[in-house]
Amino acid sequence: MGATLITNIGELTTNVGRDGDPCGTLHDAAVLIEGTRIAWVGPAGDAPGSGGGVEVVDVGGRAVIPGFVDSHTHLVFGGDRADEFEARMTGTPYAAGGIRRTVAATRAASDDELRARLAGFVSELHAQGTTTFEIKTGYGLTVVDEARLARLASEVTPEVTFLGAHVVPSEYAHRRDEYVELVCGDMLRACAPHSRWIDVFCEEGAFSVDESRRILLAGIEAGLLPRVHGNQLGYGGGVGLAVDVDAYSVDHCTYLSDADVMALAGSDTVATLLPGVEFSTRQPYPDARRLLDAGVIVAIASDCNPGSSFTSSMPLMIALAVREMGMSPSEAVWAATAGGARALRRDDVGAIAPGRRADLVLLEAPTRVHLAYRPGVPLIAEVWSEGVPVRAAPA
Structure with a gap:
């Protein structure tokens, strides 16, 4: 060359x-x-x-x-949830349960169908300036399906995150402990060879702090690096958990207490903000200015997914961060490039x-x-x- x-x-x-x-x-x-x-x-x-x-x-x-370094996406999935978006725009509040619809569609899709759709998303990312990106599993929620999502994601990026702890699938609705055991055991063993990261949705309607901690520690024991979905839908223990386990990033950070901000400022955990979610759900935007003024490392990412942020546009994330989250244009560009690299612990990009x-x-x-x-x-x-x-x- x-x-x-x-x-x-x-x-x-x-x-x-x-x-x-x-x-x-x-x-x-x-x-x-x-x-x-x-x-x-x-x-x-x-x-x-x-x-x-x-x-x-x-x-x-x-x-x-x-x-751009997009450190938070969910790009391997089947189906569509445009009707859910339309309902939100006419007053229906967002809730985590819609994930199960995508799980059903993803399980029904073939590898070739998922691979073709993923290739389209990668082209879309490149066209909008994204050259490094992470992809999470989380729409299979069986050992076989989570492993195939991790495998397909690994064909296009080394930044694969095992997110078996996205929600508890319907078939385990009354057997939560059994599902957590599955995530920590057979599912983790099947996905770890294709993954670099482990993540958990620590939120009401998803996984408790205790369940999340158990899953993250199992992943760390298996050699994966921890990340957390936290504090998206309300105040909770996601940020505190992320700092406690030395997670590399805690993502969403929409509802933060003063203690959460202080904990982040005293840690190396990156606060990854996802303004496309607030745009698509009409929730309040996170306060990036508050985090930056406290000395927290901030990244922004697309959270591209079919339910709460179906956009892959990092330029849009920059515009939203500036207009709605108190960032200067330069701070937002840094967060979308160097900030994303920090969230992925990459020193070769950004x-x-x-x-x-x-x-x-x-x-x-x-x-x-x-x-x-x-x-x-x-x-x-x-x-x-x-x-x-x-x-x-x-x-």
Whole structure:
């Protein structure tokens, strides 16, 4: 694989902090890609020579940012829940039980059907600038189905999360203890070979703090890394549990007590906010400003799923974070790139610096601010994933 020099970049977001700017902004910049990695970053006038087979891409003063890192998705599923969305928009409140509808549709789908749909979602992600993404299981809820979802997800990303503890399936409605035992035992053993992470929906209507702790500790014992769905539907123990078990991320964080915020600020646990959920459920948005001012590490992600956030658009997440959650445009872009990388404990993505993976997004705009300033406008002009251009889908 040859070398590519991207030059005449009007505004380059490196996410390598400098002079109080966590986005590490450079103007009139250039980036040299060699193979799958970034080899050099700096002023365009100082760029290495363009000879010797180096392809030069002049971007005409437009902005370049790191590829988005979407650290929370549920992309392997069957069926559709548009009727549920329509009902919510006319007054029906959101509840966790709708997951069981998707479980039934997913169990009925073949591997080829799920694989084809997943491929479509991956293309959709790339077209919108996402180059690194996590995928959870959680729509199978049997040993066989959870294992196949983990296997299918692992075909497209190394960031696979075992979420057998999404909800208790209908057939175990009166046997919760047996289902928790299944998740901690046979299901975990079947899914662990295909997974990096373990997650649990710690929420009223899903799993209690005690059940969640037992499941997470079983996953940790099996070599998986912990994450938590927590504090989405109300105040609860999800954040405290996440900090207690040193979870890498606690996701949603819609309802937080002062103690929750203090616990997060004193930990390495990332608070991953999912504004697409609030957009789709009409719940209150989480207060990102409160978290940032307390010193909490914040990421934003899409939570792409058929029930509560059926969008894969990280540009939309940025716009919502700025408009509804108190973030500045630069904070939101950082959270959607470097923040997501922190939530996945990845040091090879989320920034544009020598040695990092060559994941870059060219915007059809002069600055990253336009991602929030021009919501809904297709601003992703080109995407490089591991140094290879990924053709954007038609707008």
